[in-house]
Amino acid sequence: MGDGILTLFGALRSNPWQVQDAVMGALAIRKALVEYNEELRSKSLPELSFGIGIHQGEVLAGVMESIIR
Known part of the structure; x- marks a missing residue:
């Protein structure tokens, strides 16, 4: 992916507003x-x-997660 940020909305928990959240995040x-x-x-x-x-x-x-200490 290079220098970038990947954000997932609603990936691990259901989020009916995930599209709106993504757009509002991008605008912010x-x-x-x-x-x-x-x-x-x-x-x-x-x-x-x-x-x-x-x-x-x-x-x-x-x-x-990693268990390396």
Whole structure:
């Protein structure tokens, strides 16, 4: 996946609002990016940009843990 974030809504527990939650999350991230880029511009630093994709469908998900100590 490279440098990225994968978020699952409703994967381990049923969530009838998973699509709405995903869209609202994406909009909140975009708003935060605008605010962060304003801060970067004020410091004469390059802006950050990225894309957001939303997919709806089946997924195989589970909890993984390590017993290495």
